[in-house]
Amino acid sequence: QVQLVESGGGLVQAGGSLRLSCAASGGTFVSYAMGWFRQAPGREREFVAAISSVTWGGGFTLYADSVKGRFTISRDNAKNTIYLQMNSLKPEDTAVYYCAARRVGVITRDRLGYDYWGQGTQVTVSS
Numbered sequence: 001q002v003q004l005v006e007s008g009g010g011l012v013q014a015g016g017s018l019r020l021s022c023a024a025s026g027g028t029f030v031s032y033a034m035g036w037f038r039q040a041p042g043r044e045r046e047f048v049a050a051i052s053s054v055t056w057g058g059g060f061t062l063y064a065d066s067v068k069g070r071f072t073i074s075r076d077n078a079k080n081t082i083y084l085q086m087n088s089l090k091p092e093d094t095a096v097y098y099c100a101a102r103r104v105g106v107i108t109r110d111r112l113g114y115d116y117w118g119q120g121t122q123v124t125v126s127s
Contacts (some may be wrong), residue, residue: 002027002116004099009121012089016075016125020084022099022118030054033102036073036084037111038095043086045098045111049073049084053105062107067093089125096120 008020020036035050051073052060061073072085082099100114108114 002035002101004116004118006091006099006118006121009071009097009123011124011126014089014125014127016089017085017087018089020086020097020099020109020121020123022082023039023082024080024082024101027101027116028064029101031078031103031105033105034073034075034082035100035102035107035114036082037098037100038093039098039120040095043095047109048097050107050109051075052085052107056107057104059073060107061119062109064109086123088125091125091127094123094125 003025005023015089031053033052036048037045039045047064050062070088075082098120099118101116102114
């Protein structure tokens with residue numbers, strides 16, 4: 001069973017930066033596509049960013065339009081970890097951020113396409 005553990009959330013002022021981490025265990029990390037999603041109170045969980053496995057595009061990335069140019073997803077296969085570098089944060093980025101893993105190496109924006117989920121980490125951006 002794959003386990004995903006997020007860290008790095010917190011409170012930051014608008015315009016600031018945070019880096020989220022997601023450590024994976026119990027599976028074949030290098031073959032998984034990985035993604036970040038977020039959920040604000042009263043809203044559905046939405047796609048943020050995703051990165052393909054090494055064998056599917058060599059780490060091809062995809063971003064939601066709302067974060068493009070501000071957020072960067074990356075993966076360290078030696079550490080079984082993915083990251084989400086978040087810059088120029090806005091109050092509307094406030095949400096619980098979830099890490100997700102997909103047994104298929106190709107990425108998707110569809111949250112139903114992911115097989116494993118972390119517990120989430122809170123990000124709060126004050127104005």
